[in-house]
Amino acid sequence: MEMFLDYLWVFLIGGFICMIGEILIITTNMTSARILVTFVLVGVFLEGIGVFDYISDFAGAGINVPIIGFGASLTKGAISAVESQGLLGVFTGCLTSTAGGIAAAIIFGFIFALIFRSHTKK
Numbered sequence: 232m233e234m235f236l237d238y239l240w241v242f243l244i245g246g247f248i249c250m251i252g253e254i255l256i257i258t259t260n261m262t263s264a265r266i267l268v269t270f271v272l273v274g275v276f277l278e279g280i281g282v283f284d285y286i287s288d289f290a291g292a293g294i295n296v297p298i299i300g301f302g303a304s305l306t307k308g309a310i311s312a313v314e315s316q317g318l319l320g321v322f323t324g325c326l327t328s329t330a331g332g333i334a335a336a337i338i339f340g341f342i343f344a345l346i347f348r349s350h351t352k353k
Contacts, residue, residue, distance in 0.1 A: 237291065244293030267298055274302025278310075304329050 248270075255266050277283040283303040286294050294300060308328025312320025326333070 240289065241291045241293040244290035245297060246293075248294070248297045248299060270298045271302035271305070274299035274304075275306045276302075278303035278306035301329065301332060304332075 252266055252270070255261055255269075256263065261269075274283065277286065277299070283294075287300075287303075295303075305325045305328065308324040308326075309321050310324070312324025312327065314320070316323065
């Protein structure tokens with residue numbers, strides 16, 4: 232029963248984040264790219280003030296899998312690199328902590344670009 236409740240919370244939190252994104256798409260003139268950047272910045276902000284880990288302990292993949300988790304990972308990497316390398320760590324820590332996700336996005340984007348043909352929305 233406890234595992235079911237964990238999955239339920241993950242689903243509800245992740246669904247709520249996606250619902251906010253859909254509401255922003257429908258009710259505002261924000262582009263998808265601006266909404267994506269907004270969610271990344273929310274993750275950066277939550278990690279920066281130190282509450283992302285508490286939310287992550289509760290929500291699990293519901294907060295980590297959406298783009299908010301990517302923003303938090305960027306910030307976490309930058310903070311740890313600044314502590315060990317100084318100011319240069321601001322630039323290197325972000326990329327080091329998210330290199331796997333960035334590489335996967337590039338590789339899969341390339342593969343899908345080879346398989347499918349892009350076209351303009353009508």
